[in-house]
Amino acid sequence: MPVFSFTSPNLEASGATLTVTLxxxxxxxxQLQNQKQVVPSKxxxxxxxxxxxxxxxxxxxxxxxxxxVRDQQKVLTPSGGSExxxxxxxxxxxxxxxxxxxxAFGFTLKEQPYDIIIGRDILRACSLxxxxxxxxxxxxxxxxKVIY
Amino acid sequence: xLEKELEIFEKEKAKLREENPSGGYxxxxxxxxLGIWNDRQDALKAxxxxxxxxxxxxxxxxxxxxxxxxxxxxxxxxx
Numbered sequence: 060m061p062v063f064s065f066t067s068p069n070l071e072a073s074g075a076t077l078t079v080t081l082x083x084x085x086x087x088x089x090q091l092q093n094q095k096q097v098v099p100s101k102x103x104x105x106x107x108x109x110x111x112x113x114x115x116x117x118x119x120x121x122x123x124x125x126x127x128v129r130d131q132q133k134v135l136t137p138s139g140g141s142e143x144x145x146x147x148x149x150x151x152x153x154x155x156x157x158x159x160x161x162x163a164f165g166f167t168l169k170e171q172p173y174d175i176i177i178g179r180d181i182l183r184a185c186s187l188x189x190x191x192x193x194x195x196x197x198x199x200x201x202x203x204k205v206i207y
Numbered sequence: 208x209l210e211k212e213l214e215i216f217e218k219e220k221a222k223l224r225e226e227n228p229s230g231g232y233x234x235x236x237x238x239x240x241l242g243i244w245n246d247r248q249d250a251l252k253a254x255x256x257x258x259x260x261x262x263x264x265x266x267x268x269x270x271x272x273x274x275x276x277x278x279x280x281x282x283x284x285x286x
Contacts, residue, residue, distance in 0.1 A: 086252035087260060110279030118285035128208050129251070129265045134284070135277045143276075143284045144208060147251055147265070160248055164276070165285035 061155045064197040075189055075196045077153050079105035079175050081116065083124065084147040085160050099124055103174035105152075107187065107198065111178035114150070115164035120174065121146055130162060150181065157202050159184070211237055212264035223268045230269035236262075243268065 067073045081101045082088055091098045101124060103116065113134075120126075128144040145162040152159070161180055168174060186199040212235040219240065223233055227243050232250035234241040236258050244250035247265060254263045 084251055085248050086255050089252075090255065108279075112274070112278070113276040115278075115282065121285065125260075127260065127262050129254075129263065131209060131213060133275045135275055136281045137279070138281050140275075141284070147247075164282075166282035167285070 061153070061157075061200045061202070062197060063153045063155075063200075064195065066193075066195045068194065070189075070191055070194040070196065073172075075107040075187070075198075076104055076173055077107070077177075077198065079103050079153075079177065080151040081120065081124065081175065082149040082151065082158060083126065085149050085158065088149060088158070104172065105175040105177045106171075106173040107182070107196075108176045108178060109182065109187070111176050113164060113180050114161055114176060114178040115166050115168075116148075116175040117168040118165035119169075121165045126165075132162075134164070150175075152177075152181070152198070152200055155200050155202075157200065208262065209264050215240065216264060216266050220268060220270075224270075227268060230267070233264075233266050233268050235264040235266070 063077055081103055082098060088098050101120060126146040126148060129147050130145040131142050132145060134141055134143045143164055145164055148163050149158045149160050159181060184201050189196045215235050215238055231243040231245050232247045233243050234250050234254040241254060241257055244253060250265050254265060
């Protein structure tokens, strides 16, 4: 079970972040691998956000990585509800060997220091310990709980 | 994006649920319903093999699984 432990000089300011590698959806990864082609990926700084039920990334990344919209679902934010499009992608947390398929939204994060919000769709396979007093946090990825 | 596909889904979803009581993921491109798969990744794979890496809809036919996505802050969504 991969365990990623971090300390931050000022966890209150930075939030709980970790490196996330973003990939195309798994069928595309396998297709490219079968064709012996390079699988595109992008390393991002992710913010663990327990207030987000779903993961989302900075919108320009979708075009950069040629992601394609394949679903639309309802979203509720403090200002109300709307129907928004989703991309099928895959993510790898830090140095984990597991690539997790998810659906993710694209939204503007350009003024933020991170590129991807890690939502509870990913966290459902994790245990998170956040110690503000100690400026430390740890994320345990339960690989057996990754369902795909 | 996906307007036609979403329209077809809304029109056919009752029938899809009746014919597939255990649920599944439907693939729709244009007016064509390609089929239903138990696993979303299998549905995606089937759509990509049939149409290529282009736009098509992959939708969970079971409304109870279509939870509402919530964020505790506002975002400007891309599309």
